[in-house]
Amino acid sequence: MGKAIAIFNQKGGVGKTTTNINLAACLAMKGKKVLILDGDPQGNTTSGVGISKRDLDITTHEILIEDDHHPGEAVVQTDIPNLDIIPASVQLAGAEVELINIAGREKRLKMAIDVLKPEYDYIFIDCPPSLGILTINALTAVDSVLIPIQCEFYALEGVSQLMSTIDIVKSNMNPDLEIEGVILSMFDGRTNLSVQVVEEVKKYFKEKVYTTVIPRNVRLAEAPSHGMPVITYDPKSSGAVAYMDFADEFLDNERTQ
Numbered sequence: 001m002g003k004a005i006a007i008f009n010q011k012g013g014v015g016k017t018t019t020n021i022n023l024a025a026c027l028a029m030k031g032k033k034v035l036i037l038d039g040d041p042q043g044n045t046t047s048g049v050g051i052s053k054r055d056l057d058i059t060t061h062e063i064l065i066e067d068d069h070h071p072g073e074a075v076v077q078t079d080i081p082n083l084d085i086i087p088a089s090v091q092l093a094g095a096e097v098e099l100i101n102i103a104g105r106e107k108r109l110k111m112a113i114d115v116l117k118p119e120y121d122y123i124f125i126d127c128p129p130s131l132g133i134l135t136i137n138a139l140t141a142v143d144s145v146l147i148p149i150q151c152e153f154y155a156l157e158g159v160s161q162l163m164s165t166i167d168i169v170k171s172n173m174n175p176d177l178e179i180e181g182v183i184l185s186m187f188d189g190r191t192n193l194s195v196q197v198v199e200e201v202k203k204y205f206k207e208k209v210y211t212t213v214i215p216r217n218v219r220l221a222e223a224p225s226h227g228m229p230v231i232t233y234d235p236k237s238s239g240a241v242a243y244m245d246f247a248d249e250f251l252d253n254e255r256t257q
Contacts, residue, residue, distance in 0.1 A: 025229035050227030
């Protein structure tokens with residue numbers, strides 16, 4: 001049985017999609033069977049792995065709203081062996097309203113994920129940077145939450161609200177929900193600020209913070225526009241090396257749990 005993980009931070013622009021794509025790709029390259037579910041109406045994860053949003057019939061939207069599709073019908077193979085995706089289209093933006101009158105709306109995604117778990121080692125859900133029914137669905141469906149935090153001045157702004165959200169979901173819908181870990185991104189070792197942010201985040205999350213940090217890297221920023229993870233776009237870049245190191249640390253943590 002696979003493990004489902006939501007990549008979540010209510011703050012936008014912290015590297016959720018970048019982490020989703022690149023961690024998943026690195027794990028797939030290490031032989032793990034991985035599924036990404038794009039839960040963000042912007043669909044950046046979908047285009048970031050080279051899937052055209054114009055040619056999609058069954059997406060996350062249909063899995064959430066309609067009852068006549070098996071979740072496996074939405075799965076699309078990427079160009080990376082072992083890495084599949086359930087893509088998102090702009091129609092997903094309407095799901096917040098469409099789900100209002102559906103019974104058990106908070107658990108719609110969980111039903112789909114539970115069906116797919118036996119097929120994969122890991123399922124990663126890319127959450128939107130908001131606290132609506134899509135995010136609640138994701139947090140209800142998963143075993144744990146992976147939190148990306150940028151090494152910037154406002155890094156810890158909103159973290160208490162984020163933790164409150166996780167606690168609410170844990171209390172009411174998903175009692176087994178855990179923090180998988182915290183990954184720090186956009187690190188620049190030349191600045192005191194980045195170093196200070198790492199120290200502050202470690203004070204707050206303690207042993208949940210991964211040792212690996214993701215550096216500021218032009219290749220990481222360029223790769224999505226080519227529809228590729230950085231590990232295939234430029235395997236020797238500092239971003240690619242960091243995400244491979246992160247994948248190793250992630251797997252090491254899994255083995256010791």
